[in-house]
Amino acid sequence: MIQETLKTFKPEQQNLLQILHALQDQHPQNYLTEQALEETARYLKLTKSSVFGVARYYSMFSTTPRGRYIIRICASPVCELLKVNTVIAHLEQILAIKTGETSSDGLFTLELSECLGQCQEAPSMMINDKVYNNLDANRIKTIINEYKQKNHD
Amino acid sequence: MQKTIKLTIDNKVVKATEGENLLQVAKNNNIAIPNLCYHKKFSPTGACRLCIVKIKDQNGLIASCGVTAKEGMIVTAFDEELEEARKYLLDYLLSEHDETYDATYTDEFRELIFRYGLDKKENRYFPSIVKELAYPKDETSPILSYDAAKCIKCFRCIKACDEVQGKNVLSFTNRGIHSYIIGGFDKWGESECDGCGECIQLCPTGAIVEKPHREEIQLNGDIKKVRTTCPYCGVGCQLELFVQNGKILRSNGVDDVSPNYGRLCVKGRFGYDYVQHHERLTTPLIKKNGKFVEASWDEALDLIAQKFTEIREKYGKKALAGYASAKTTNEDNYLFMKFIRLVFGNNNVDYCTRLCHASTVTAMLRALGDGAGSNSIEDYEHSDYILVTGNNMIDTHPVTATFVKYAVQRKGAKIVIIDPKWTPLVKDAYIWLQPKLGTDVALLNGMIREIISNDLIDRSFIEKRVDGGMEAFEALKELTEKYTPEYTEKITGVPARLFTEAARIYATAKRPLIATGMGFSQQVTGTHNVFALINMMLITGQIGRVGAGLNPPRGQNNVQGVSDVGASPFTYPGYISVEDANNRRKVAEIWGVPFEELDGEKGLSTVEIMQAAYDGQVKGMYIMGENPMITDPNLNHTEESIKKLEFLVVQDIFHTETTPFADVILPATAFAESEGTYVNSDRRVLRVRKAVDPPGQARQDWEIVAEIARRMGKPLGNYKHESDIWNEIAKTAPIFGGISYDRLDHQGIQWPCPTPDHPGTATLFTEKFNTPNGLGKLHPVDHVEQSEKADIEYPFILNTGRILYQYHSSTMSRRNKSLTDFANEAYLLMHPDDVDRCGFKEGQMVRITSKRGEIATVVRRSSEVLKGELFMPFHYPEAPVNKLTRDELDPYSKIAPFKISAVRVEAL
């Protein structure tokens, strides 16, 4: 699997970020395994630490297993003014986890992120690639339930 | 010549070289601008900002390490504002820093803390938050510890590893205040780190500290620092040994001096512990009724003198022979060879060089007139094309490899590698040519033809500097004509597209250097290989300039020197033939002996000595610091030969595979207990200095040799100190004529150095070659089929070689925990397809059999070797691969074909 994905890219060091994205996306637990990093390093003729350093530097990558859905909450000043903290508290409560953790059913990981660029409609969150704005307690519950439902079917 | 400029720092006019970095200029002038992230060994980082200065007509506080000094610059390095700013920066750094100090490392940061009075808590502004930050430690490496709480993120370690060593093993993780240095996936021990310790030596704070002897060393206490030369490979790195309570506790590279400019590899840094190993030989031992019993020096030396004398009287003087040693000093070897020639009365003296370099030396002597490397090691850094053939330099000459990597990684040079086996340098290679074992001549002839047919030869060089000029060239052209790209590809298996391009860029490069190695020389056709290479070099005129030439790196610390001082069956000190009566006359005069006493007939070479022992012609042998029972080819035969000797003396620092066969074993000193000199691969005479006392009654080799001679009634001379011996060497060998210990005190000198005012010679052959007529000589050679080929019974071709962490017969290297922690196991590399075809599993025990013997080891899958070929390191006595190799010799140089043996492999 990893090798096949690697081969879709030219073995050039400038492709590192894209490769890491692809490898992370293809993993059911949404993270970069040591094997993925190691094979990437070998493919690009880089040392392990230079690949690992990049993987750890960007918040979009994870080197530990995560849920199928990554919930990212904007923790920038505007959102903060708009009580993003209560949004976080809600999510933590519904999912029974703390920020940075993964729910016990393996579905959700809760993370903070830089500004999502949705300040006019804050507070906001992203679930994988989808953005949700104007959050309040009810909306959060509905959205999460939708995802849970989706996974049941 | 670079221009000298003048500038003013704090009202003082200082001189600098144009292009120099401002901080370095200040340092050179003893202006102590604080700095932590800068080091002259690599490019400036600008991370710590402590080196700030003010420059007239420029705004703000500027980090001086990032400024190029300019003519007329007016710089303020110290004023109140700058000092306040520095103090503030230090204070801030300190708040994230674990400030405990155990005196096991030098701490530049701590020195600055004291300098700015920040050791007193009341002078600080920021409270410490280091506990809250909960920084990790990494203890997974066998040789170093990393403590992020002591790291100031200067990135010196990253640059040390990347820019100085060319390895780029280190990186950093996380962001901002939480970031720290990582090796691998945050586990140093599982990273590509090979333990060179460059990062340790360059870390300014003790965030990275070496593990060995950390509990013992106390830098606050009495430390003796002794500068000497590394005892392992032929790079000849300059080391500084830290000695405390009579024990070596650390080894650092010596900055600023050639050949290594402060760099080391893992062996030079961590390989010294064998010196203080409990298994060292400490007294003479005499074999009585099959057992070794301790003896006094008098008893042992008298016995030796008596036995050697008896043998000479009974069988004649040709019945005695000796092996000199590439590990011991020039002085030791010079006296040893003098001993053989005067006391044994023959020329039967040789050493391991015959097994490694003889073919290279023979070919170079015939074609160029000198058998040594033509350029300096640091030349690689300035070269634009490096041809590496049969030379795994990252493992065998790691510090040379750092210069090569620098040229490629930082200056865009191109490396072309010729090697049947993958080597780590392939990662940096522009082209890797992977010929079938034993087809080098064909490959080179193919390259020569390509050069000729593209008209890339250097006509004027051929006319002026090659014997026979264009006529000789025509003969070469004719011979190589048939090596068309197609034909060459068919023989070698290398795609024509690759070797033709490699040939064209070689011919057109500005400064191409060639590094050969054992893969090239240890063949029955070894001499021919080198001839072919020299042919290519001569017709393109790619020799005789800085950065252009031919460099066969020497394996052992003193291989070069031992030949230079004449421990050879064919030549006296300075490469003058034993058959040359004038020379013998001259030497006889210096030695004060009658001319007739010097044998004018060539002696026996290394493998020939063993064969003569087998045939009963050699009866007595004196082996100084060699271990033929591992290193000679065809070991079963060597064993039978050694057993036939009537009397064998082995002088060494440990019991080896050879000592059981001895009648007397004599304990000698190790490098750190000896005084003298070595000569490294680039002909540099380097001092070796005594750091610690030898164990028990061990004595330096030359003293033992001199004593035996005296007891045999032929004293060798009156030497009080090693320098007396050196002075005699300098008198005997014109290449050393101008070198004395005084001149070597600070830094080595490259021979030829004929007179005391001669600076030494960095580049050979700039004006003429050293042949009798001063011209280089072409030797057109044809490809011949290997006599040993794979067949149904022995379907694989076995190649042998070295690895970074072990050394030669591993007598020394295996007695260092740091080295065995990295690698301590024999193995056989086999191509994955072959592994599957044979039905083996990774790590399975197998038996390897050649026509000459069999051994057992584990199999490792590896695409480093071609299908049908195998590789095995030769270091390990439990799997002595030389039981399999041949002792069929190259007719010219008598080298043995270690690299090519047909074998079969079976499950065990």
Ligand code: SF4
């Ligand atoms: S010891 Fe050498 S190879 Fe290892 S990380 Fe340090 S500089 Fe790099």
Ligand code: SF4
């Ligand atoms: S490169 Fe050679 S001389 Fe230098 S430290 Fe390593 S073994 Fe010693």
Ligand code: FES
């Ligand atoms: S020494 Fe100049 S910024 Fe660190």
Ligand code: FES
């Ligand atoms: S990076 Fe230099 S001390 Fe850590």
